[in-house]
Amino acid sequence: MLSQIAASEDLVFFRPHQFLTREHDRPEALYDILEGWACRHRLLPDGRRQITALYLPGDLCDPMWSLAPTCHEPVIALTNVRATRKSLVDPSTIDRHKGFSSRLAESVERQSNWLVSLGRKTAVERLAHLLLELFERMRRAGLAYGQQCALPLTQTDIADATGLTAVHVNRTLQSMRSKGVLELHSKWLRIPDLGALRDLAALGPHDAL
Template structure:
């Protein structure tokens, strides 16, 4: 059973490439759309650190007193529910939901650190496709073996630490081998088990 947070304000709407800023005592649950947190090098090179999809709370770290991250960037139009922080006076279910959201982000980032450090280019991109599909499926936004895929090749490069040229070449190879199908903004995975092998998934690994 999903836990209902107290709604602080009406549903919030954000345009693509708009900043969602940290607000005192509030955070957002994404209903529709994709967003991210990223960091920049002095020369402007970007690394996307956290990807937020429907169902995610962005960012639960805002309520812990942490200064990082301060803001979130929308990748698409966003519909989100502003949520009150009731960690102190909320019931046990509300507190568990918050800490679960926080721990899921940390586990995702640990797995992604392994991916960036040890997986090959093909494994990284296969892992990204699988993670997005599984997260969208869990949120009720997958249809059969396909789901929306709202990342450009530049954004995939910023997530995987590759160049856009390398991303393009790798995706074309995956298409040729029948590992994925990309049609506009839709991703289809014909054989998820095969793609798990390509991504070097552990047999018992579960995407959250």
């Protein structure tokens, strides 16, 4: 871990595919993501992958580490990641961390939403929900520009987050693009009508993302 620390002892950098933590590791710190995207995932014995969480700028990776002695799933960088390191060795660090409780609650609520999406929603609804969620999270982080934001996920990443095949994701995204509800170009997402995408995601007017 010390080898990953850059100019400041609190600033860390990760390259794509580098582990922020491995399965069964005992985490010594949380990471406040400043730039870049990472994911938590679980591999089945045959190599199939399910992404169980995505970490974007403004996210804390991972609030749940403060409650468990070890990590049950690995976290890897999907892009170059820059983050600040929040020590778990000194519990007062977490007590002083601004908004820790609310970010923990957001993490739990997001997992509940993903569970509903995977268990009950159609392919179109799952994709619409995921893309809308990612856009809203980027917007809250001040990284959306008008109706668009960066989307560095591959179609395989999207498939592994939504429980679909990459082929199904490709076909469904093509259908959504042809209907004009979203645009994807050069790792950028544009949503012309947020209300229309919310409807497509089977989200009610008061459902949070």
